[in-house]
Structure formats: C-alpha cells, structure tokens
Amino acid sequence: MFDWVQNIADWIVYDLLNLNKGQHLAEALNFFIYDSAKILILLLVVILLMGMVNSYFPIDKVKNYLSRNKLYGLEYLMASLFGVVTPFCSCSSVPLFIGFVRGGIPLGVTFAFLITSPLVNEVAIGLFVGLFGLKTTIIYVVSGVLLGTISGVILQKLKLERFLTPWVKEVLANAQRDQDLFEAEKQSFSQRLPVIWAEVVKILKGIIPYVLIGIAVGGLMHGYIPEGFFEKYMDKDNLFAVPIATILAVPMYSNASGILPVVQVLVAKGIPLGTAIAFMMGVVGLSLPEAMLLKKVMAIKLIAIFFGVVTLCIIISGYLFNIIL
Amino acid sequence: MTKVIKILGTGCPKCQSMTGVVKEVVSENHIDASIEKVEDIMEIMKFNVMSTPALVVDGVITIKGRVPSKDEVLALLN
Numbered sequence: 001m002f003d004w005v006q007n008i009a010d011w012i013v014y015d016l017l018n019l020n021k022g023q024h025l026a027e028a029l030n031f032f033i034y035d036s037a038k039i040l041i042l043l044l045v046v047i048l049l050m051g052m053v054n055s056y057f058p059i060d061k062v063k064n065y066l067s068r069n070k071l072y073g074l075e076y077l078m079a080s081l082f083g084v085v086t087p088f089c090s091c092s093s094v095p096l097f098i099g100f101v102r103g104g105i106p107l108g109v110t111f112a113f114l115i116t117s118p119l120v121n122e123v124a125i126g127l128f129v130g131l132f133g134l135k136t137t138i139i140y141v142v143s144g145v146l147l148g149t150i151s152g153v154i155l156q157k158l159k160l161e162r163f164l165t166p167w168v169k170e171v172l173a174n175a176q177r178d179q180d181l182f183e184a185e186k187q188s189f190s191q192r193l194p195v196i197w198a199e200v201v202k203i204l205k206g207i208i209p210y211v212l213i214g215i216a217v218g219g220l221m222h223g224y225i226p227e228g229f230f231e232k233y234m235d236k237d238n239l240f241a242v243p244i245a246t247i248l249a250v251p252m253y254s255n256a257s258g259i260l261p262v263v264q265v266l267v268a269k270g271i272p273l274g275t276a277i278a279f280m281m282g283v284v285g286l287s288l289p290e291a292m293l294l295k296k297v298m299a300i301k302l303i304a305i306f307f308g309v310v311t312l313c314i315i316i317s318g319y320l321f322n323i324i325l
Numbered sequence: 326m327t328k329v330i331k332i333l334g335t336g337c338p339k340c341q342s343m344t345g346v347v348k349e350v351v352s353e354n355h356i357d358a359s360i361e362k363v364e365d366i367m368e369i370m371k372f373n374v375m376s377t378p379a380l381v382v383d384g385v386i387t388i389k390g391r392v393p394s395k396d397e398v399l400a401l402l403n
Contacts, residue, residue: 059375059390091337092376092390094366099375167367199391293335296366 002038009034028219035130035215035261040208043126047203050122051196053085059096062086062113067103076156079109080148083116084141087203090118090290097297101168104175108156115310116148119285123207124256131264132273139325140277143317147281151313155306163302207257214261221265230270241275242318246311249282256284274321281314328358328402333369334378343378343392350398358402 009030013019019026062082066075093114100110120141128137161172259280267276291303298306330347334340344362351358363369372381376390380401387401 063375089337089339089376091335091339094335095369095377096375098366098370099373102370102373171370195391198394202392 002034002041005037005041006034009037024223028223031222032215032219035219036212039127039130039211039215039261040204042130043123043207043211044200044204046126046129047122047200048196050085050087050125051199052192054087055192055196057082057085059086059099063099063103063105066100066105066109075106075109076112076149076152077145079105079113079152080116080145083113083148084120084145086113086117088117088121090287090293093290094293094296097294098168098171101164102171102175106156107160108152108154110152111155111306112148112152115151115285116145118287118290119148119281120144121256121284123203124260124280124284127211127256127260131260132267136273136325139321143277143321144281144285147310147313147317151310154309154313158305158309160302160305163299163305165297165299168297210258211261214258218261218265221262222268225265225269228270230266241272242278242322243315245275245279246282246315246318249279250286250307250311251288252283256280259283272322273325274318274323277321278314278318281317282311285314286310326357328356329383330358330360330402331363331381332360332378333363333372333374333381335366335369336364337377339392340378343380346393346395347380347398350395350402354399354402356402 012033013026013030014021017026017029019029066079066082069075071078097110097114100113101107125137125141128140132140161169164172263276263280267273286307291307294303294306330351332340332344332347334343340362344360347360350356351360369377369379372379372386374386374389378392379389380387380393380398382401388397393401
C-alpha cells in the first residue's frame with residue numbers, strides 16, 4: 001500500500017541527493033523520509049475520518065443520548081466508545097464533567113468517557129497503524145475501550161459522589177435527565193467539510209514537529225542501541241517491569257505524537273509490547289495537568305482514587321498483552 | 326448597537342487563539358463591540374457549554390469547541 005512512498009523516498013535519497021545505496025547516512029535518511037511520509041498520511045486519514053464522525057456526533061448529542069436512554073449497564077461501554085470519537089482537550093475536561101453530571105449521567109459512566117477519550121484518540125490511532133500495524137492497533141483500541149468501561153464500572157461501585165466539591169454536589173442535586181435544546185446543526189456535508197478540514201490542518205500542524213522529532217530520535221536510537229538490548233532487564237518474566245513502566249509514565253506529560261515513535265524502537269529492541277503499551281497508556285491517558293484541572297470539581301482523594309483505579313487497570317492490561325502477544 | 330461578545334474558556338491555548346481572532350476581526354472591521362473573556366468555570370457552566378472555547382454573541386452561543394476563522398467570526402458579527 002505504501003510502495004509508492006518507498007519509491008519517492010528512494011528517488012529523493014539515491015537520485016536527487018545522489019547518495020550511495022548501503023551507506024549508513026543514506027539508509028537512515030531513506031528510512032526517515034519513508035516513515036515520516038507514511039505516518040503523516042495515515043494521521044491525515046484517521047484525523048479526517050474522526051473529524052467527520054465527530055461533526056455528526058458532537059459532545060452535546062453524546063450527552064443527550066447517554067442521559068436519555070436506559071441502557072442496562074451498556075452505558076459504560078457506550079460512553080467509552082463515544083470517548084474514542086470525541087477529540088479530547090484536557091482544558092475541556094471540567095466543563096465536560098459538569099455537563100455530564102448536570103445531565104444526570106452516573107459518575108462511573110462519566111469516568112468511562114473521561115478515561116477513553118484521551119487514551120484512544122485519533123492521533124494515537126494514526127500513529128499506531130503506521131508504527132505497529134493494523135493488528136496491534138485494533139488490540140490497542142479494543143483494550144483502551146474495555147479499560148475505560150471496566151474502570152468506569154469499578155469507580156461507580158465505589159460510590160464516590162461524596163468526594164465531589166460542594167458546588168458540584170449542588171449541580172448533582174439539581175441534575176435532571178432533561179434534554180438541552182440542541183440547535184440541530186442541519187448542515188450539509190459540503191458545508192461541514194471546510195470546518196472539518198480546518199480542524200484537521202490545525203491538529204496536524206500542532207503535532208508534525210513532535211512526530212518528526214520522535215521519528216528522528218527513534219531512528220537514531222535504532223542505529224545505536226544493540227538488538228535485544230532491553231531483553232536483559234525487561235523480559236516478559238520480569239514481573240515488576242509492567243508496574244514500574246506504568247508508574248513512571250503517569251507523571252510524564254507528553255502527547256502520543258512524540259512518544260510513540262520512540263516506544264516503537266524500544267519494542268524493536270526487545271521491550272515486550274505489553275510493557276510498552278502500558279507505558280504508552282500511562283503517558284497518554286493520565287496526566288498531572290489534567291489532575292490539576294479536575295481539582296475544581298473533585299476532592300484530591302477522588303482524583304487519587306480515579307488515577308489509582310486507572311493505573312491498576314493499565315497494569316493488568318499490560319500483563320494481559322504480554323501473555324497474549 | 327454595541328454587540329456584547331463573550332469568550333468562554335478556562336485559559337487553554339485554543340481559548341487564547343479564539344480571543345486573538347475575535348479581537349483582530351473587531352478592530353480590523355471597526356465593529357462596535359465589547360469583548361469579555363470569561364475564565365471562571367462556574368460562570369462558564371451557566372452557559373451550559375461542554376467544550377471550550379465557546380463564542381457567545383449577544384447571549385447566544387455561536388461556536389463551541391474550536392477556533393473559528395476570521396471570516397466566520399466576521400459573518401457572525403454582521
């Protein structure tokens with residue numbers, strides 16, 4: 001599918017720049033051009049598709065749907081699935097949280113959404129396909145959705161409403177399953193497209209530097225770290241590898257775009273995929289800036305429980321990955 | 326009549342760029358408008374928006390969750 005990208009990379013390196021085949025620099029450059037182009041194309045496609053889905057299912061519709069329908073337990077899964085198609089910006093997490101609470105949506109369902117939304121996003125999916133292939137991507141997406149669902153159910157069972165800040169409790173008391181008047185944006189597809197496209201360009205512009213640096217750093221590491229280097233320290237039998245990787249990852253704040261190309265090299269050099277994915281999920285899914293924002297609506301204790309449960313679920317899925325893959 | 330423009334946002338980069346766009350449009354086209362940035366989350370929630378930044382013109386929410394282009398803002402203000 002990407003043969004033509006390889007041809008272009010070959011042409012630039014061997015013909016245009018007139019570098020010799022087999023030369024270390026030439027091969028590295030070729031690899032960099034091919035990888036960057038392939039990944040950027042995939043990102044473009046995935047972000048565009050997600051943008052289209054999101055244009056028809058904006059967050060208000062999601063909220064109305066969850067608040068209107070009795071789903072007998074399926075609401076956790078639905079919230080988690082909606083999280084996949086909704087672009088997440090940590091600065092929107094507070095208004096979103098309040099909106100859900102006000103709509104009478106149970107706390108656990110809201111958490112399911114809040115967990116999956118950053119964890120499985122369009123940028124992560126695009127990068128995953130480019131770096132790890134389709135099969136691993138599907139496994140990542142499915143496990144991300146399940147992780148959000150299960151964590152949501154657990155958090156609901158813990159009955160955490162008492163740890164909300166007073167003004168949110170008030171919102172909760174006045175919550176009603178009413179429908180917000182939703183100005184049905186009856187726009188045609190051709191009216192929507194320019195808006196969607198503008199968003200795609202904006203997202204791509206924001207992440208391109210990180211992606212390129214990530215691929216470059218990954219490429220360098222590729223050349224200098226010996227094959228199987230990490231296997232000594234982090235093989236599948238090392239029971240501590242997954243928890244340590246996850247716990248190291250939570251305080252790290254980075255977007256998927258910079259970290260994924262590096263993770264891919266680590267996997268190539270012997271870190272088990274499950275351990276690497278657990279690390280990834282910790283970095284992308286949980287972040288301290290988000291925790292700081294959530295302080296406005298939750299007591300510290302609730303944030304700690306929230307992060308604790310999600311961290312635990314990430315560690316468990318890391319072990320599962322290592323067993324399955 | 327003076328238009329009352331409110332920009333709802335907790336201070337994220339997107340909210341700042343929306344403020345920038347709106348201010349430019351207003352000054353470039355000499356539009357008679359007051360611009361207020363609402364950063365307090367409780368105030369923001371009174372408008373019932375779930376994604377920021379949001380643009381409110383004369384009490385009506387016109388755009389939410391994204392940064393509009395200059396043309397779009399100009400069309401909304403005219």
